[in-house]
Amino acid sequence: MKKGWIALDIDGTVTDNVYEVPRPVDDYLHSLVDKGWNIVFITGRTYSFAIKPLKTLSFPYTLGVQNGADILRMPTKEKIFRNYLSSDVLAIVDEACKGQKEDYLVYTGYERGDSCYYRPDRFSKDLLEYFEVLKTLATDPWVEVKSFPLEELKGFPLIKCFGTEEDMYKVSEYLAKYPDIKTSVIRDPIKKEVFLTMITNKEATKGNVVRFVCRKEHPNLPVIAAGDDMNDIPMLVEADVKIVMENAPKKMLSLADIVAPSASQHGLIQGLEKAIKKYDA
Known part of the structure; x- marks a missing residue:
């Protein structure tokens, strides 16, 4: 029972x-x-x-x-x-992260190998070194790009922004005006001094x-x-x-x-x- x-x-x-x-x-x-x-x-x-x-x-x-x-x-x-995001969200997140020290990651979902797209020239040396640690923890392929491939990202599950707690709440507050987007700010589970804004479809x-x-x-x-x-x-x-x-x-x-x-x-x-x-x- x-x-x-x-x-x-x-x-x-x-x-x-x-x-x-x-x-x-x-x-x-x-x-x-x-x-x-x-x-x-x-x-x-x-x-x-x-x-x-x-x-x-x-x-x-x-x-x-x-x-x-x-x-x-x-x-x-x-x-x-x-419940996935559309590629239209990327331009909105770019605007939300304008002026931030760090950029964001885009994940493709498990059916496409959980690939993680990122723009290394927009991250600090400290975060890039941390990403090398993350790459050893999972089998997710990390793909370096200059710009995100919109055709490949017509639907995807998650964007993850990195920064200080204050900066991540600023990103979250900016995105709050978009009703189809859901955000949550959390402490990074491994690098405790870093905070994340998790961005998903509003239903996720x-x-x-x-x-x-x-x-x-x-x-x-x-x-x-x-x-x-x-x-x-x-x-x-x-x-x-x-x-x-x-x-x-x-x-x-x-x-x-x-x-x-x-x-x-x-x-x-x-x-x-x-x-x-x-x-x-």
């Missing part, structure tokens, strides 16, 4: 390691699936980067990548939903993954959600029980029904145990 849904961010929630889900967390989630809980991972990562820590999982789950631009049934990779949010999948497939079942950064807020708002990791931004803690220890302490287990008690009683 199905008991409900558990919607989980990956970085900083399930794991603090870009390469793997800790064995105790893996085992605990597997035990919940065996008891009738459905697991959905919802991440800002590309598919090829998201699958790295999830590759050891031996249970079925749903995966929303790039904040829900693509939603897949795993391990079959059956496509459930897709973690909250919509909960609506499109959890609420649609089993509308009467409860949803428990856990996250640690600002792009997790739409997912938490949609959930019946909200778990926020203790190291999350302070403004998120007020949303929490449960505050869990950090991912480095496998705190998700403790948070889920408290949440599930409500439904196991």
